[in-house]
Amino acid sequence: xxxxxxxxxxxxxxAQGLDVVRVARVIGSTAPDVIALQEVQRRQVNQLATALAxxxxxxxxxHWPVIHRAExxxxxxxxxxxxxxxxxxxxxxxxxxxRRIGIDAxxxxxxxxxxVVDVHLSAHDDGGARSREARLLVDxxxxxxxxxxxxxxLNDVPRDGAHAELVGAGWVDAWHRxxxxxxxxxxxxxxxxxxxxxxxxxxxxVLAPSGAVIEHAAVVADVLGVDVMAxxxxxxxxxxxxxxxxxxxxxx
Numbered sequence: 001x002x003x004x005x006x007x008x009x010x011x012x013x014x015a016q017g018l019d020v021v022r023v024a025r026v027i028g029s030t031a032p033d034v035i036a037l038q039e040v041q042r043r044q045v046n047q048l049a050t051a052l053a054x055x056x057x058x059x060x061x062x063h064w065p066v067i068h069r070a071e072x073x074x075x076x077x078x079x080x081x082x083x084x085x086x087x088x089x090x091x092x093x094x095x096x097x098x099r100r101i102g103i104d105a106x107x108x109x110x111x112x113x114x115x116v117v118d119v120h121l122s123a124h125d126d127g128g129a130r131s132r133e134a135r136l137l138v139d140x141x142x143x144x145x146x147x148x149x150x151x152x153x154l155n156d157v158p159r160d161g162a163h164a165e166l167v168g169a170g171w172v173d174a175w176h177r178x179x180x181x182x183x184x185x186x187x188x189x190x191x192x193x194x195x196x197x198x199x200x201x202x203x204x205x206v207l208a209p210s211g212a213v214i215e216h217a218a219v220v221a222d223v224l225g226v227d228v229m230a231x232x233x234x235x236x237x238x239x240x241x242x243x244x245x246x247x248x249x250x251x252x
Contacts, residue, residue, distance in 0.1 A: 001213055001243040003111035007206050008032035008220070009151040010237035011120065011188075014040040015068055019232055024051035026223045026232075030239050033109050035076040036118035036151045045074040056081035056107065062120070063092070063099045073118050073152070075105040082106040082113070087140065089133040090122060098122065100133060104140065104148065114244060115148040117141070120155075127161045130154065134165035147209035149242060153188075153235065155203055163205065170210035174217040174240035175202070187219055187236045194230035204238045211245030 008030055012018055018040070027035055027048070035054075037045070045059045056077035064070035075084055084105040092099035102119040117137065122129035134154075141148055150171060154162045158176065167173055175185045186199040199219075208214060220237040221229055229236055 011038040011235035013233040038120035058084035060086035119152040130162040134162035171207035174206040177214040178217040206240035213243040216241040
């Protein structure tokens with residue numbers, strides 16, 4: 001097994017504004033090796049990177065709705081970002097929110113080289129699109145080694161659609177491996193006022209490749225308290241600690 005890798009994923013709902021100080025405090029408290037963000041703007045990524053004092057960062061445009069700044073995905077790391085490539089999962093015009101992309105990143109932590117794919121799959125009732133996107137992820141993962149950790153907002157609950165496709169293809173749901181079907185793994189509020197109530201569904205995941213060992217998985221809600229966290233985004237961050245079955249090295 002490899003050295004442990006800590007992966008944090010968070011849909012930060014950047015179009016609603018981003019409290020950089022508080023978001024950086026939450027992320028920094030978990031000391032992740034890999035930070036995978038969804039619904040984030042380029043300037044917000046730059047601000048977070050400065051606040052967290054990390055140099056490794058890659059932002060990719062998902063769509064630009066014109067009425068507000070473009071949003072996309074981002075991968076940040078305190079380690080060496082070896083490569084980071086964006087790719088399209090669902091083609092659409094650049095202004096269409098239904099356009100979907102991913103970031104395929106390789107990070108050298110100094111003790112392990114880890115490949116991570118950050119995604120935000122199609123939303124609402126478009127389960128067929130999510131399943132197709134998941135199959136494209138499986139195909140992409142097979143293109144080269146090592147097999148990646150797939151993480152992000154799948155917009156599907158456990159055992160449905162994209163989640164079922166990825167688990168069926170061999171990926172390990174970190175939360176489920178540690179906690180089973182425990183009810184406290186929800187990461188997203190469906191609608192209504194978020195304060196005063198917990199999140200209602202589990203749609204954010206860290207999915208490790210077959211053979212990985214999951215040491216820890218937690219929804220991060222207690223750094224600032226769930227009500228304050230609810231004011232930051234309609235999602236809570238998910239953190240998992242993974243040991244991978246294969247260790248690769250990159251020449252320095």
